[in-house]
Every structure is written in structure tokens, then in C-alpha cells.
Amino acid sequence: MSDKVAEHVRIRWEASQRIELLTAEALNVSASAMARMEQAGHLERVAPGVYIGVGHAQHPLIExxxxxxxxxxxxxxLLTAAVHHELTDAFASGTWLFVPKGASPPRSQTQSVHVIQTAPRFIDPDHDAANGIDTIEVHGVALRITGPDRTTIDMWRYPRRVAREHALEALRRRRNAKDFRLPPFARLARRLGAWSRLEDIVQGLALR
Structure with a gap:
């Protein structure tokens, strides 16, 4: 069996048996072999160089x-997290990501990806709890995603990215959630430098 055929057999088996995301590096095969198996209908490309086997149920956060x-x-x-946490009925219209300032941002010519470069301290993995960031497993990937409080606050931090109506609806839904607690919400908003913008609005919602 040639190396090329062996690669194809391995990819086809992995694609049929595993629901995890697949990359050439993880499978120890060539990128061209992955592309050929996509063309053959065994793989579906999710992002550049990242695939999943055809026919598997896909998590809403797969991209x-x-x-x-x-x-x-x-x-x-932002909107990716807001939709996940049911803080908005708006369409995310692509994937929204924070990356540290100075880092090379994700790019794609075929998929919509919205990248916001932020201060590294606000997404430092060593301080995820303090920064309101959760981790969930999606197709074998430990995906870091802003939690409900952080997402709500961020929607007010980026008014040029998120319409005010969506930010207000997110705040209203979060304020009415059974697990909402004002002290930790306010503490996180202060940490992110957004409490002065949110305080009066939050208090106004509480009086309604």
C-alpha cells in the first residue's frame, strides 16, 4: 500500500469513527491528503485546516x-457567546473571537470571522475565573468562551461592534436570570472598566 493510499485509509477511518475535529497535524498526515478527502466527500471543512467527518451531528459552536x-x-x-447563552435572538453572522493585542488574528477568505484584539490581561487563561471566561468541550476542543456576565458587559464595551438594542436586550435578560447576582456582575464590570457606563442602566432595570 502506497503512503498516499495509507493516508486516505486512515483519514477515512478517523472521519467515520470520531466526532472530534480533525487536523492534518493531529492525524500525522499531509494537508493535501485532508484536502483530497474533503473533495472525495469524507470530510467537511470547518475552518482553514480543520475538518470533521461528514455525517456527524455538529455542535452550534463548532466553528x-x-x-x-x-x-x-x-x-x-460577543454575539457568538450571546447566542450560546440565549442573551439575544440576533444572528451572530459569523464567529466572534477575542485575541490578545499583538497576536496574529484569524483570517479566512471564505468564512465570516470577527476578531477583536483586546488587552492580554482580559483574556489571560491564568485568570479566566476573574475575567468571567468559561471553558466547554466542543468536538474534543477545550473552547474558552465568555460567560453570561462577561458577555453582557462586553456587549456594552464595544458599541461600534454591537447594536445598542442587542446590548440592552442582553442586559435585560441577564438581569432577569435566576442565577444573576449584582455584586459579582458589578465587580467584573469594574475590572473591565465598564461599570460607570452600566451602573445607571442596571439600576434602572432593577426598578422596573
Whole structure:
């Protein structure tokens, strides 16, 4: 069996048996072999160089997880996180990611990806709990994603990225959630430098 045929057999088997995201590096095969198996209908490309076997059920956050495969510092955020946490009915219209300032941002000519470069301290993995960032497993990837409080606050931190109506609806839904607690929310907003913008609005919602 030639090396090329052996690669194809291995990829086809992995694609049929595993629901995890697949990369050439993880399978120890060539990138061209992965591309050929996509063309043959055994793989579906999720992001550049990241695939899943055809026919597997796909998690709603699969694209965010695929980008995280390529950019370990990336954090799913804003509308991607808001839709996940049911803070908005708006369409995410692509994948929204935080990356540290100075890092090479994810790019794609075929998929919509919105990248926001932020201060590294706000997405430092050593301080995820303090920064309101959670981790969930998606197709074998440990995807970091902003939690409900952080997502709500961030939607007010980036008014040029998120429409005010979506930010207000997210704040209203978060304020009415059973697990909402004002002290930790305010503490996180202060940490992110956003409490002065949010305080009066949060208090106004509380009085309604």
C-alpha cells in the first residue's frame, strides 16, 4: 500500500469513527491528503485546516472550536457567546473571537470571522475565573468562551461592534436570570472598566 493510499485509509477511518475535529497535524498526515478527502466527500471543512467527518451531528459552536484549534489564545465572545447563552435572538453572522493585542488574528477568505484584539490581561487563561471566561468541550476542543456576565458587559464595551438594542436586550435578560447576582456582575464590570457606563442602566432595570 502506497503512503498516499495509507493516508486516505486512515483519514477515512478517523472521519467515520470520531466526532472530534480533525487536523492534518493531529492525524500525522499531509494537508493535501485532508484536502483530497474533503473533495472525495469524507470530510467537511470547518475552518482553514480543520475538518470533521461528514455525517456527524455538529455542535452550534463548532466553528468557534475550529478557530480555537488554530489559535489557542482565542476566546469566543460577543454575539457568538450571546447566542450560546440565549442573551439575544440576533444572528451572530459569523464567529466572534477575542485575541490578545499583538497576536496574529484569524483570517479566512471564505468564512465570516470577527476578531477583536483586546488587552492580554482580559483574556489571560491564568485568570479566566476573574475575567468571567468559561471553558466547554466542543468536538474534543477545550473552547474558552465568555460567560453570561462577561458577555453582557462586553456587549456594552464595544458599541461600534454591537447594536445598542442587542446590548440592552442582553442586559435585560441577564438581569432577569435566576442565577444573576449584582455584586459579582458589578465587580467584573469594574475590572473591565465598564461599570460607570452600566451602573445607571442596571439600576434602572432593577426598578422596573
Amino acid at each position: 468557534a472550536a475550529a478557530w480555537a484549534c488554530r489559535h489557542e489564545q482565542a476566546v469566543a465572545c
